[in-house]
Amino acid sequence: MRAVDVERGEAVFVPLTRSVRHLIDATIRTEVDDETVFAARALIERATELLAAQMIPGSFGVHPTTEGGTVAWGNVAIGIRNPVAPPLVIHQDADGSVHTDVDLGAACEGPPGHVHGGLCALILDHMLGATAHQPGNPAFTGTLTVRYVQPTRLGRVHAEARVDRHEGIKTFAVGHIADADGTITVEAHGVFIRPKKTSAGGG
Structure with missing residues (x-):
């Protein structure tokens, strides 16, 4: 697996992904005539051919970086190369809690004019998981x-989240989503599991 140059990747792919997000929004809300839709479709199919000329097998997964870290740019919540992702930018607070502010547009609609409940759950799952995660010791969703x-x-x-408590390999986290007026609209409680580490060569 080839290591990712983060600076170059962000410079190249963030604008591309942003353009595709704009395309998704325009596809939902356009009212142009049929001929214009057909012309746009031909351009989109040509762009797809160009991008598909060389692809990695399967999903993006986690790639190493040239700086010694890792990136998950295909992630559906935070992936900078995933136009389906909002994407979330997670801010770590001094007390260990996390928060994010994000704009959710037409592509996120469930009930008319409102965010789909499944997307709210996705955001909270990621936020709670982010605060439950510990460097070198990831936590996975047990229940949400x-x-x-x-x-x-x-x-x-x-959206914001914090750890409520730890019990052995379990971390209990809580969080919520609030609208632009600061009114809490969705609350979540989650249990996150940290897999037990096994010693190398153990039988």
Whole structure:
């Protein structure tokens, strides 16, 4: 697997992914005539041919970087090369909690004018997981309980999460989503499991 040059990758692929997000939004909301749609489709198919000329097998997964880290640019929540991702930019607070602010547009719609509940669950799953994660000791979702307090309007939303407590290999985390007015619309409680480490060469 070839190591990723982060600086070059961000410079090249962030604008490409942003363009595809704009395309998705335009596809949903366009009201142009049929002839224009057909012309646009031909251009999109040509762009797809160009990009598909050389591809990695399967999904993006986790790639090493030339700086010695890793990137998950295909991730559906944070992937900078995934136009389906909002994408979330996670901010770590001094107390270990995390937060993000993100704009959710037409591509995120469930009920008219509101964010799909499944996307809210996705955001909270990732946020709770981010605060439960420890460097070198990842935590995986065991259970996630989501309570929809009221519909979440499309537009700017704020999400935050924190660890409630640890019990052995389990981390209990809580979080919520709030709308642009600061009203909490979705709450979540999750249990995240840290796999037990096994010693090398153990029988």
